[in-house]
Amino acid sequence: MWEFLIPLFAATVQSGTPVLYATLGEMMTEKGGVINLGVEGMMSIAALAAYWVSLTTGSPWLGFMAGGVAGMLFGALHAFVCVSCLGNQVVSGLALTIFGVGLTHFLGVPFVGLPAPGFNPFDFPLLSQIPVLGEIFFKHDMLVYVSFIIPILFWFFYKRTSLGTHMEATGEMPAAVAAAGLKPIRLRYLSVICGGFLIGLGGAYLSLAYTHLWTNGLSGGRGWIAVALVIFAFWRPGRAVVGAYLFGGVMAFQLRLQAVGTNLPSSLLLMLPYLLTILVLILSAWRGQRIDAPAALGTNIEPEG
């Protein structure tokens, strides 16, 4: 039993990691009052940017950052369309996904199948010695360990710093933020761009640590799952961790079941994460999702005059 469960849980952590980065990124965007449905496109293009930089510079860390920067640029584009030009947030996000996925397929052609330097798992000193927990959490690559800290920083930022409070307030009552003499437009830009950075890191994880190879369609719907998880998480980082690992678990389980070779057709197994997303939305709706959503989510700030 343990021989099956411990590797399964370890694989859960690994496949949950990109979703965790992206979920926190989308959460940050939404806390600023902006819905970003471009996550899928941003993760795709970030995965390619990260892979390309890692391949040409030989430095996976530069690649990781490049993924983040790609996410930021796309975030800036979304912010320009929705925050400055008052475009419809839902449609802009969809356009961003269409654009991002298209651009990835277009630019990625020469790279298919070339191995790039990425992040390899190693035993974290001391902590990996803990029985069971060490096996599950501390025999991964560096980016997984980074992802353990980010939810804590995220929580700290919004609960304990004034910038975090201001950014959250632009998602709740932008008019009040403006009345207090702050710049809600600027704060929204910041939320969308920094959120884009985290989403980009999630994409970078896919090409640098998850596969080490470039293939088209690497994201495979993880961006959409991240959007759903924000709702499931009630905009709280702690619950985002639970949600991301829940998905990681189903993905890992489904892969393992395929590897063992069951009678179930693989196409049915592949449906599991998407079915789970719907289930998770049903469960979160049950508890009244609207209560915790930022009050001004999805509405643009009208200019005066």
Place this chain on the structure above:
Amino acid sequence: MLKIRKRNEPWKWGALVVFLGALLFSLLVSALLLEGQGKDALHGLMVLWDGSFGHLWALEGVLLKSIPLFLCSLGVAVAFRMQIWNIGAEGQFALGAIGATWMALSFPDLPGFILLPLMFIMAFVFGGLWALIPAFLKLKLRVNEIISTLMLNYIAILLIDYLVFGVWKDPSSFGFPMTPEFTAGAIVPSIGDSRVHWGLLFCAAVGIGLWAFMRFTRLGFELQASGEGARVAKYAKIRYGMLVMLVMSMSGGFAGWAGCVETSAVVNRLQPSLMVGYGYTAIVVAWLARLEPLNIAFASFLLAALRVGVENMQLELQIPAAFGVIMEGIILLTVLAGQFFLTYKLERKLKQD
């Protein structure tokens, strides 16, 4: 310094100017992309134009691709009008194809005038029911329809995989995932000697039918009114829930018809390569057309032309098909950003202090 001022009256030619501007901008960006790939941009755009409108066969190709785009966009637009975000046309298209294939494989010996209507009915039912799942989840459990329709897209595509790798697999296909080829009765015939099939006329009928429904029936009026939102609809004593179900089943049914037409008339069998993203392009079309049926016809034609032109570039210049998708994304983003100028204008602000 520039200052933002609200326009006193709407900008009459604004929508057209923004649309043309977006088209021009997307051409500019694509020229840059071509240069970036080491191709001659001007020549590339000529190949694009030539592939879309240069020959009669190109024009036939454009009409062929407009058909599924038009049907999907019409469906998407009907839902968007009520502010229901149905992003699931892709999946509803797939279910329509499955429904049509089921009939085609079950009754291969029926003559076309019985089998084809059966296929279209089943495609509408399948696509419509698939769209009713998110409608039901939205109404009863307040599940966000954007995500649920999207997830159902992934599931629908995997469902096609499941069928063509399994129960419906053609035993003589040498392991390729596809159903047997349809019999003659299951194929929508072509118009005269052209490649264009009678689905074109079907589209026209559906478009006019929908327009008449919206214009002349009470239900159509209620549908328009509830586009203002659930609260307004409640004030007007409109059964919002029932309308959502109606709109979503229509929306899914239209996309299902698109799936039926493509399977029956173009591919002649069910196979995974049927799914080329018409459902997603439909969102671009619907939004460019500002959700108006007549504009939708025009915009489907235009984006179909883009797809066909890019296919020509693919052949002649080895440009990936994704080139067209990039342009779609840019056009949509630019139109969204440009719509700002329909309600606001920038004015030079004189320093007063």
